[in-house]
Amino acid sequence: MAPMWTGDFPPLDGALENSGHPRIVTLEFLDVCSPRIRRFYSYxxxxxxxxxxxxxxxxxxxxxxxxxxxxxxxxVLNEAPYLIYRLVGTKQVAMRGRDPTGMPVISNHLGHHIAFAPDEIILNYRFAIEKRQPIYDYYPLTGPDTGDTSFEAGPVKEIGTLLLPLSADGERVNMVICCTDIRNA
Structure with missing residues (x-):
């Protein structure tokens, strides 16, 4: 069951086909992901x-x-802004250079600090929501070196992200839980 807002976006399969973004939409990601991501999926x-x-x-x-x-x-909301961060871990905050809890994904996603367009991030969420399946993204991003305001000393780097659907009713995805393997750059 797709959310009601899919009409606001191009069809998922075509968008994935036209994307050159590195992602794996099968369980083959388990062959290349980090032990942390593999543990998250197993849980x-x-x-x-x-x-x-x-x-x-x-x-x-x-x-x-x-x-x-x-x-x-x-x-996952039925209308704009569609996706809102409800919980953001400290390594995720360090990667972004700020805490986006309570804010829309569209303007607070990983990579916003380098003007990385949200299209590919939203496409990852759409896959998890519409297909109700895991999706692994392995586009390497380096977070800002925010000095004394960061939880980390120096910049941090994304190794890979796994998005997994959650559902209150067993059919419609109402939340997506993600784990990003983040290390010091």
Whole structure:
């Protein structure tokens, strides 16, 4: 079940076909992703309990405490701004140079600090939402070196991001949980 707002965007399959952005939309990402991303996927998979996707309530932060700094939880809305950050881990904040919790994805995504257009990020979210499947993005980004205002000393670098759908009703994606492997550059 696609969200109601898909009419505001070009068809997903055509947009993916026309994109040159590096992403993997099959489980083959498990062959190339980091151990952190693989652990995140394994946890999500274990919480499905035979369903298409788990609910937000199935995700227990205590089970993945070591991953929390790398995680973003995004709410899916039926109208603009469509995607809102609800939880942003400290490594994610360091990558952006600021905390986007409560803000729209479209103007606060990874790469906004270098004027990286949000189209590819939104396309990743659309895939997770419309296909109700994992999507792995491995476009390397370096975060700002924000000096004393960052949680990290020096710039940080994205190694890869996995987006996974969550559903309150088992059909419609109402949240997307992401994990980005971020390391010091």
């Amino acid at each position: 999500w998979e274990s919480r499905r309990n035979g369903r298409l996707m788990p609910t937000r309530g199935d995700i227990n932060p205590a089970d993945i405490a070591d991953l929390l700094p790398y995680i973003v939880l995004t709410e």
